[in-house]
Amino acid sequence: MTSTAHLFRTTGSYAAVAPSTERGESSMALIVAAATPFHGHVQPVLTVVSDLVRRGHEVVVLTGSRFAEQVGAAGALHVTLPPAADFDDRQLDLYFPDRSAVPTGPAQLEYDLACSPA
Structure with missing residues (x-):
């Protein structure tokens, strides 16, 4: 079986996120959600993210740095947008x-x- 890592650009570098099954964990799916860093864009995404996490999915959210705490509270991994978009x-x-x-x-x-x- 081929190992697959998902790459995300974060502040000038890349962070690899391997699906949880490759890390020996059980998860239904690895889902990436993204939102421009506007409150009205991020909040609806976080509602969906919270539900996906509750259902057992692993979720990564790509959005502005000011939303990192809220993403974490939803149970997802936060990845910050590149500086020009953050x-x-x-x-x-x-x-x-x-x-x-x-x-x-x-x-x-x-x-x-x-x-x-x-």
């Missing part, structure tokens, strides 16, 4: 300086939809 959605003006010049409300929402990586 940002805090609570500080969008920091990452998109032009955003602060756009009036709040519909105009800023339109800007966010057009310019943000989500």
Whole structure:
């Protein structure tokens, strides 16, 4: 039987995650879930992840570093997005300086939809 490791890029390096069956553990499946680092994107994924873990699956979640604790609490392994994609959605003006010049409300929402990586 061929050994298979799953590679994930993490902060300039790679982390290998072998399926649990190759580590001598019993698991139904190794599932990788990914979400852009926006609260509204990550939370629904974590709901599904929690259920998958409860059912016996092994789950790896690729998302922003600020969600590491929540991913762990769901019973999954957290893998941080590469630095260029790992940002805090609570500080969008920091990452998109032009955003602060756009009036709040519909105009800023339109800007966010057009310019943000989500």
